[in-house]
Amino acid sequence: MATSCKNYDFREIEPFWQKKWLEEKTFRAENESPMEKYYVLDMFPYPSGAGLHIGHPEGYTASDILARYKWANGFNVLHPMGWDAFGLPAEQHAIATGQHPSINTENNIRRFREQIQSLGFAIDWDREVDTTDPHYFRWTQWIFLQLFKHGLAYVDDKPVWWCPELRSVLANEEVINGRSERGDFPVERKNLRQWVLRITRYADRLLGGLEGIDWPDSTKRQQIAWIGRSEGTELDFEIVPDGPKICVYTTRPDTIYGATFLVLAPEHELVERVTAVENREKVRAYVADTKRKSDLERTDLAKEKSGVFTGSFAKNPYNGELIPIWVADYVLVSYGTGAIMAVPAHDDRDFEFAKKFDIPVKQVIADPKNELPLPFCGEGRLINSGEFDGLPAAEARKKITQKAEREGFGRVAVKYKLRDWLFSRQRYWGEPVPILWIERAHYDRALAAKNAYFMGKIPDDVVSYGKGGTEWCAIPVAEAQLPLTLPETDTYLPSDDGESPLVRAKRWLNIFVNLSTGEISGEAAENFVPAVRESNTMPQWAGSCWYYLRYMSPDCGESLVDPAAEAYWKSPDFYIGGAEHAVLHLLYARFWHLFLYDVGAISGAEEPFRRLYHQGIILGSDGTKMSKSRGNVVNPDDVICRYGADSLRLYEMFLGPLNAMKPWSTQGIEGVYRFLKKVWALCIDGDGNVKKFPEEDGVGVETLLHQTVKKVTEEIEALQLNTAIAQMMIFVNGAQKMGISRSTVRIFLQLLAPFAPHIAEELWARLGGAFSVAKASWPAYDASKFAANQAKIILQVNGRVRDEILVDGDASQEAVEKIAWQRSRFMAFVSGKEIIKKIYVPGKIFNVVVR
RNA sequence: GCCCAGGUGGCGGAAUGGUAGACGCUGAGGACUUAAAAUCCUUUGUCUGAAAAGACGUGCGGGUUCGAGUCCCGCCCUGGGCACCA
Numbered sequence: 016m017a018t019s020c021k022n023y024d025f026r027e028i029e030p031f032w033q034k035k036w037l038e039e040k041t042f043r044a045e046n047e048s049p050m051e052k053y054y055v056l057d058m059f060p061y062p063s064g065a066g067l068h069i070g071h072p073e074g075y076t077a078s079d080i081l082a083r084y085k086w087a088n089g090f091n092v093l094h095p096m097g098w099d100a101f102g103l104p105a106e107q108h109a110i111a112t113g114q115h116p117s118i119n120t121e122n123n124i125r126r127f128r129e130q131i132q133s134l135g136f137a138i139d140w141d142r143e144v145d146t147t148d149p150h151y152f153r154w155t156q157w158i159f160l161q162l163f164k165h166g167l168a169y170v171d172d173k174p175v176w177w178c179p180e181l182r183s184v185l186a187n188e189e190v191i192n193g194r195s196e197r198g199d200f201p202v203e204r205k206n207l208r209q210w211v212l213r214i215t216r217y218a219d220r221l222l223g224g225l226e227g228i229d230w231p232d233s234t235k236r237q238q239i240a241w242i243g244r245s246e247g248t249e250l251d252f253e254i255v256p257d258g259p260k261i262c263v264y265t266t267r268p269d270t271i272y273g274a275t276f277l278v279l280a281p282e283h284e285l286v287e288r289v290t291a292v293e294n295r296e297k298v299r300a301y302v303a304d305t306k307r308k309s310d311l312e313r314t315d316l317a318k319e320k321s322g323v324f325t326g327s328f329a330k331n332p333y334n335g336e337l338i339p340i341w342v343a344d345y346v347l348v349s350y351g352t353g354a355i356m357a358v359p360a361h362d363d364r365d366f367e368f369a370k371k372f373d374i375p376v377k378q379v380i381a382d383p384k385n386e387l388p389l390p391f392c393g394e395g396r397l398i399n400s401g402e403f404d405g406l407p408a409a410e411a412r413k414k415i416t417q418k419a420e421r422e423g424f425g426r427v428a429v430k431y432k433l434r435d436w437l438f439s440r441q442r443y444w445g446e447p448v449p450i451l452w453i454e455r456a457h458y459d460r461a462l463a464a465k466n467a468y469f470m471g472k473i474p475d476d477v478v479s480y481g482k483g484g485t486e487w488c489a490i491p492v493a494e495a496q497l498p499l500t501l502p503e504t505d506t507y508l509p510s511d512d513g514e515s516p517l518v519r520a521k522r523w524l525n526i527f528v529n530l531s532t533g534e535i536s537g538e539a540a541e542n543f544v545p546a547v548r549e550s551n552t553m554p555q556w557a558g559s560c561w562y563y564l565r566y567m568s569p570d571c572g573e574s575l576v577d578p579a580a581e582a583y584w585k586s587p588d589f590y591i592g593g594a595e596h597a598v599l600h601l602l603y604a605r606f607w608h609l610f611l612y613d614v615g616a617i618s619g620a621e622e623p624f625r626r627l628y629h630q631g632i633i634l635g636s637d638g639t640k641m642s643k644s645r646g647n648v649v650n651p652d653d654v655i656c657r658y659g660a661d662s663l664r665l666y667e668m669f670l671g672p673l674n675a676m677k678p679w680s681t682q683g684i685e686g687v688y689r690f691l692k693k694v695w696a697l698c699i700d701g702d703g704n705v706k707k708f709p710e711e712d713g714v715g716v717e718t719l720l721h722q723t724v725k726k727v728t729e730e731i732e733a734l735q736l737n738t739a740i741a742q743m744m745i746f747v748n749g750a751q752k753m754g755i756s757r758s759t760v761r762i763f764l765q766l767l768a769p770f771a772p773h774i775a776e777e778l779w780a781r782l783g784g785a786f787s788v789a790k791a792s793w794p795a796y797d798a799s800k801f802a803a804n805q806a807k808i809i810l811q812v813n814g815r816v817r818d819e820i821l822v823d824g825d826a827s828q829e830a831v832e833k834i835a836w837q838r839s840r841f842m843a844f845v846s847g848k849e850i851i852k853k854i855y856v857p858g859k860i861f862n863v864v865v866r
Numbered sequence: 867g868c869c870c871a872g873g874u875g876g877c878g879g880a881a882u883g884g885u886a887g888a889c890g891c892u893g894a895g896g897a898c899u900u901a902a903a904a905u906c907c908u909u910u911g912u913c914u915g916a917a918a919a920g921a922c923g924u925g926c927g928g929g930u931u932c933g934a935g936u937c938c939c940g941c942c943c944u945g946g947g948c949a950c951c952a
Contacts, residue, residue, distance in 0.1 A: 233870060240948060265952060350951045364950050432951050671879055686890045741889035809885050814933035816885050854932050860884050864932045
């Protein structure tokens with residue numbers, strides 16, 4: 016029932032127990048249980064070719080400690096693992112080798128699984144999921160179809176960067192001065208049809224939901240900032256003499272009397288219309304110039320403001336003043352209304368612009384401190400503002416907006432920074448979007464006939480786009496045809512014109528569909544109309560948006576999650592992963608979860624992650640980020656080989672606070688390794704036999720034990736695992752000196768088990784404990800055992816420590832004073848002085864203030 | 867620029883407003899050993915001192931308090947996030 020090694024031979028012990036846990040399915044979670052459930056979730060890894068990184072075991076060990084602790088406390092624990100396996104590196108490997116990315120992915124997963132298993136985590140391996148498995152992504156595609164049906168997925172022509180040389184779409188960050196970062200090739204703007212998800216419709220709920228969940232403040236703040244809700248006012252400005260109205264958005268309507276010009280974003284739809292004939296050339300040139308710039312260049316704060324006058328004027332609806340209309344790229348078309356009223360006296364950017372182009376600056380808010388110069392962006396009372404003079408700014412905002420509403424030229428408005436989620440990628444290694452494109456005429460005819468298979472599965476507003484004079488309409492792939500798998504292609508490169516590699520698979524791409532049944536045919540046939548498959552794939556975020564639901568019933572064939580399982584597990588009780596996902600993954604997943612909840616696909620919880628924690632980053636021993644080029648990378652396999660998984664686990668937890676950034680130390684791990692050897696030596700003699708333990712604990716051991724149980728229990732709950740380990744070290748050091756009984760050792764092994772499960776399981780078995788120590792019920796402590804019957808009182812004079820005395824635990828101030836007055840060391844600082852005050856903190860401090 | 871977190875020995879770090887430096891690493895000395903490894907013991911913030919002891923000490927400058935690493939005000943530095951969002 017255990018190994019027979021004489022010394023602490025982790026190379027024999029660890030594989031032995033890992034095999035046993037796997038074979039016995041020790042950590043299998045049941046979907047029905049009389050025990051209370053506890054769901055511990057790790058952010059699942061991307062199985063990269065580099066293998067497990069030393070940072071992975073940090074979060075995994077912390078969650079494993081919590082999982083094992085919960086098992087010991089009688090919970091039915093779900094602690095699963097899986098693979099976020101779609102993504103660019105596998106695709107690039109495929110492009111380079113010509114080998115299908117699934118092969119590389121499979122190899123990487125096998126390696127990751129072995130490495131993770133070699134760390135002895137209490138994982139239910141029967142629930143493993145893989146986002147690239149068709150049985151899994153079938154449901155990712157199904158979710159997309161629900162989004163589509165509910166009008167939350169649409170197509171849009173979005174400008175993207177395209178590099179003909181690299182034959183690749185580039186992200187904004189990859190374009191520098193109109194050339195590609197990699198290779199320095201020219202790039203061009205290209206409008207490409209993209210799928211977009213209407214996450215903005217959930218902006219308010221994504222914001223509101225943050226209030227009730229236990230997340231790190233910084234992460235909540237990041238999401239709040241990302242959603243960027245702002246309340247303000249929309250105001251309509253008439254263009255003189257008789258042009259259209261321009262609607263601007265402002266959060267400072269109180270400064271309306273200080274507006275000395277109006278600015279349109281270069282892409283604003285009214286730019287052409289408001290431009291006077293004589294300014295047309297200049298304006299067009301400016302707009303064209305802007306188009307060429309990358310977002311990075313445009314938003315570079317260091318650059319000077321630029322812009323051009325349109326030649327037209329707008330009328331301030333409050334005072335009738337005519338102000339010039341400019342076009343400038345510091346106004347973004349995608350926020351607010353794409354147009355602003357510029358108040359240089361009270362806005363830094365407008366001020367900068369006005370200075371450069373010699374536009375008047377008119378102060379309308381008095382600076383209470385009278386600290387000129389302008390601009391002054393704070394709060395104050397209004398001046399030069401007609402009927403509103405003298406009002407405090409906040410009140411003026413209300414009054415001014417009310418007037419606009421009354422007179423019909425303005426309204427309260429709420430705006431968000433959050434944009435809809437660009438959901439398509441022109442890549443091979445992702446989930447195919449399960450959509451077919453058919454011609455408008457076929458679409459309309461099928462709808463009119465009312466026997467179209469897609470009735471009730473399409474949005475109220477048709478999703479379509481025009482190409483070559485034809486309007487193509489989106490219909491879903493029939494559910495029965497899911498999963499829609501990736502076709503074989505001869506290369507995984509994008510096509511010559513920036514489309515997905517999937518367009519190369521012509522026989523897959525161009526098909527015929529029966530609009531009554533949804534059947535697909537490769538050949539033209541009666542009742543079949545031509546259709547083109549969507550060739551874009553989903554971004555890597557898709558699979559990770561709902562994997563925590565799949566773990567509940569990974570084999571369920573009827574739905575994405577078995578309703579009974581979902582009703583039982585609801586949502587993870589604890590979620591741990593890196594802070595780098597603070598916005599993207601954690602926002603997207605919340606969006607999908609809310610949506611699935613709304614459409615009744617799930618029912619357990621509205622928020623997916625009620626308690627979230629970020630582990631910190633482990634740096635190289637030189638205090639910088641680990642990287643190959645710096646040569647400071649620590650490989651977990653090497654560490655396990657040299658010290659064992661228990662030492663690695665323990666050390667990563669002992670390094671410092673779980674959420675802190677901390678450097679690895681090669682020498683530091685020796686300390687925890689020594690600790691484990693001491694634990695071994697506490698139980699096993701030099702011949703490999705269980706030691707003869709004394710019948711009774713040594714004096715003081717009982718107190719120490721109960722203190723240790725209390726401390727370790729409380730610190731696990733608080734995830735202060737470094738100090739929990741420190742307490743266990745204190746215990747072992749004490750036990751070594753004082754002598755310890757068999758039953759006390761066994762209690763200690765239970766405390767150690769979540770941290771160093773292999774050695775704990777081994778010693779537990781050798782000491783006659785029943786398998787598994789992880790399931791033995793967690794020890795309780797008795798506070799009365801360490802209520803000190805003696806207390807050490809610190810004697811202070813004027814707050815400075817001068818002496819210490821031992822008294823009865825419940826000693827009164829009088830008793831303490833009586834002893835204190837006898838102490839010469841203490842009295843040396845007191846005698847001859849006037850005692851002004853005496854402070855007694857029972858059991859701790861007696862402080863005398865003298866003069 | 868704005869928002870947030872954090873600055874404690876040679877190092878990682880510990881401290882409900884109550885003995886600053888737990889625990890571990892490193893260094894020094896010692897025991898065991900033919901020797902080494904392993905293990906065990908002592909010691910390890912700075913300064914003064916033979917010692918007893920004292921002074922100083924938690925980024926800097928003030929403040930509150932009997933008492934501040936901890937609370938308040940003003941700075942400096944490091945890390946993270948956002949960044950022309952009107």
